[in-house]
Amino acid sequence: MRAALEEARPRVVLIEGPPEADALIPLAADEEMRPPVALLAHAVDEPGRSAFWPLAEFSPEWVAIRWALEHDVPARFIDLPATHTLAWGRQEDEAGVAGESPLDAETADSEGDSEPACGPEPASGPEPASGPEPACGPGPADVRIDPLGVLAETAGYDDPERWWEDVVEHRGVGKGDALAPFTVLEEAMGALRETYGSGGHDRDLVREAYMRLQVRAAQREFEDGVAVVCGAWHVPALRRKTTVAADKALLKGLPKVKTDMTWVPWTHRRLSRVSGYGAGIDSPGWYGHLFSAPDRPVERWMTKVAGLLRAEDRLVSSAHVIEAVRLAETRAAMRGRPLPGLSETTDAVRAVMCEGSDVPLALVEDRLVVGDVLGEVPSAAPAVPLQRDLARLQRRLRLKPEALERELELDLRKETDAARGRLLHRLRLLGIAWGEPAASRGSTGTFRETWRLRWEPELSVRVAEAGVWGTTVLSAATAKAEADAVTAQGLADVTALAERCLLGELPDALPTVMRILADRAALDTDVGQLAQALPALVRSLRYGDVRGTDTGALGEVAAGLAERVFVGLPPACAALDADGAEEMRRHVDAVHGAVGLLGDAPAAGQGHLRARWQSVLRVLSGRDTVPGVIRGRAVRLLLDDGELAQEEAARLMGLVLSPGTPPADAAAWIEGFVGGGSGGGMLLVHDERLLGLVDAWLTGVPVEAFTDVLPLLRRTFSAYEPGVRRTLGELVRRGPGAGTGATGAGPGIPGFAAELDPARADAVLPVLRLLLGLDEVAEDIGKDLVGVTG
Incomplete structure (x- = not known):
């Protein structure tokens, strides 16, 4: 050109x-x-x-x-x-x-x-x-063709880009002939237009x-x-x-x-x-390379590939680069091509640098052949006010937009990191998904946040679209939150919005959201909706504490919402089918976790929330009209909280697993009690009485009913970790209670006695002191004391 x-x-x-x-x-x-x-x-x-x-x-x-x-x-x-x-x-x-x-x-x-x-x-x-x-195409308007694809196919190529490289890119033009390729292409396109017209697209x-x-x-x-x-x-x-x-x-x-x-x-x-x-x-990465490196492009490309693979700890030497260039040139000559193209260089990289593996080759194709280059636009370019405010915040917080995805770890106790988190939460509320929350590694504290950042070009559209809400990120997020609260369909949507307002620190929007939340909570009679809304409110209380936000009004709404859940949950659990019972069990788990986070906050003069919730669980565990999966789950939650003795839990399990209980209902109770990732497997490992009850019930299930309960039992026990399943298998093979003797005093686990062995416990102390560095600390203190007294 x-x-x-x-x-x-x-x-x-x-x-x-x-x-x-x-x-x-x-x-x-x-x-x-x-x-x-x-x-x-x-x-x-x-x-x-x-x-x-x-x-x-x-x-x-x-x-x-x-x-x-x-x-x-x-x-x-x-x-x-x-x-x-x-x-x-x-x-x-x-x-x-x-x-x-x-x-x-x-x-x-x-x-x-x-x-x-x-x-x-x-x-x-x-x-x-x-x-x-x-688009263009013959015949019907919805048939589209690629004109260069037609020319390539006519020339015997199956790849239009390879054809283009051979006939244009790799064939230089002499002085005075720069317009020749355009003339030839015009003639070819003229023939295509005569054949296909406009392709049916007026x-x-x-x-x-x-x-x-x-x-x-x-x-x-x-x-x-x-x-x-x-x-x-x-x-x-x-x-x-x-x-x-x-x-x-x-x-x-x-x-x-x-x-x-x-x-x-x-x-x-x-x-x-x-x-x-x-x-x-x-x-695009390949063509960008050809454009920027017209001199010895293949050698420069192979050097670039070698650099990428070395950065990923692959052993690639200069000899690999030389051999890959030779192989690419040889393949091009065998195929009658003037110069190696992308297919020849890719084949050479796979054979020489990747040792025939497509795994490192996929990295080369992603990082270099396609690439993650992100362009830059001058500040003088026209932009909506919101875009300018966002650019200002990005510069101040040193958050440069990048096309390559990266993780950002934030410590909310630091002012800059807290400001970064607020910005990302506000952008998410505006529909500008520059960052996506991710699970924090190495810490479960609420003062940690992890984000995956990746700037996509269409986010510029989202910024322009969000500009109708305000001229700054803060004002736009505030207006958007207030509008979303008014138009929210369900109570859970409003509670999630309240949480996002706290995460993004939008104090001006929070009163509106809280007013709508209180109104919706007072009128909503769907226990499932209330149960879904409560965890979000409780999370908001925790995050609010980390950010120093006043969440007093939110705590009152959460306590009132919890009371309504407590009152409505037992009737809502009656007469449920299998799917409804499983969904309600998830609600019970969510409410249990929320109440645990709320602690013993007073619930409008009606006693402590935790005590009220435990009474609800006792009601659920004892009602025959409640599905087995919910009854079993209620017993398990009470047992974990220390509100139910192991003997009482064993008695309830024995009643459920008696011959008079239908096998399907008993299997559902077991699913609720020890199913999934709730640690039920370890409970059975350490309490052989419960394991013996399950084993005795399972071996006594009638043949005609066994196939009906098998899928549920398979789902229950397949979620256990491999080590837990292996231990349970050994216990069952040995027979529950076989290792405890006649009295059943010990736990029956190989390698463990009924009582603690002090001698064996003391043997680990030297290693523990070494790991914690306690001996070094004591030695340093001793030296200091000697220095003082000396």
Whole structure:
């Protein structure tokens, strides 16, 4: 492209793209501009309706823009204005038209999803589309083809990119022949357009009519000094002789919508079709390398691959690099290719550096062939006020957006980390999912937070969309929280919102949310909804303490909500089917954990919450109308809290597992008592009385009922850890109680006596003191004392 422009020396460069972006072209010369970037257009009154025009450093459009700026040549965009593109997509949505408009191929909907169009590649190679490329296809309108794919298949290639490398990228042009590839491609596209027409997509004709009008206007102004940079598919249509009146007739009555446009950062991953957000190139990292390293590209590529693999602790030497280059060149020669392409270099890397394994090769393809390069946009680019405030906060908190996913560990006791956590929580509330919460490693304290950060280009759309709520992150999050509280569908949604308000420290929104929460809690009669809402409130109380937030009002609401759960839970547990009983069991577990966190806070003068909850569990454990899985779970919770003696738990289990109880009900009780990851396996290991009851019941289940209870029992015991299952198997094989003697005094576990052996216990003390460093501390203290007395 650059060579062609140098040879043609046009007086004006016309580029396929939205004309509203003409004022943004000078920013491409800014020192802070780093491709890949994209032009972003969005509807002013509906920011979520947007479209991107991605550009990489090697994109022909970007090369043309930079050449024009360097030579003081005017550059203009000539595609159909975005004001029509976005309005056209809105009309289709309102009409409920199935499928996606070819003009809206790069348009992100309100959820951030989009589908790539199967448009042709730009004239200089398989580059990012300069905008929403049209699709084309023979016959029916819903059949789309790739024009370069057709040319490649005609030439006997199964890969259009490999064909393009052979016929264009790897065959240099001599001086004075820079325009030859464009002439040949124009002839090929002319033949395709004669065969396939517009592919049944009438909007291509509208776009091309607008472009013809812009070309005519430029020719009147600059005569023959006009260069047009566009997708090769459009060239025959732009050459076609038509009247001005005919072109204007196609543009008459187009819908409009007020549009804003700016530059936004883009990523190589988003330029790749493998991302599901394709812009016309499979291997942006590879093509970026070819563009930036024209001298000895294969050798430089292999060196880059070796560096990546070494960073991942793979043993790769200089000899590997040399051998991989030789192998790639040999394969290219055997295939009749002028130079090694991506397929040859990939084969060589797999064979030499990866020792035939696809595992490290997948890393190379992800990090280098595709890549995670994130572009940068100068601060002078237009932006909504919310975007500017976010950029200011990112600089102040040293949170630079990055395309590569990374983990961020925060200590909320530190002011900077707490501010980072608040920002990420506020952005999540606004629908800007820059960070996703993750499980903290090495600490379970509430002063720790772990986030997975990854900046995706469409987050720029989410920022523009969230700009309707306010001009700063704080004001926008506050307004959004208040609006969400009013429109929340259920009580659990309001409680989750209250938790997010505390996490994001939104004191102005919390009174509104709390008022709505109290009103909903007073009117809601669904025990399941109340039980779902309580844990979120309790978590909010804990997080509020860490952040120093006043949660007094929240504690009162939580206590009142707990009381309503206590009153309504026993009746709600009656007459439930299997699925309903399992769901209610999960509610019981959630409420139990919440009450444990609340502690002994007074519940509006009705006694302590924990005592009230234990009385509810006793009621649940003793009612025959309550499903077995809930009764068993209630007994287990009481036993774990020390409110039920082991003898009483064994008695209740013996009653349930008696011959008079239906096997299915008994199996459900066992599931609630010792099932899943609740530590029931260890309970059976350490209490052979309970294990003996289960074993005796299981061996006594009638044959006709065994197949009915087997799936439930399998689910119960398969969740145990392998070591627990192995120990239980040994105990069952030996026979429960066999190791305890006639009196059954000992626990019956091999290697353990009935009483503690002091001699064996004391034997571990030296090792323990060594691990804790207690001997060194004592020695240091002794030296200090000697020094003082001496």
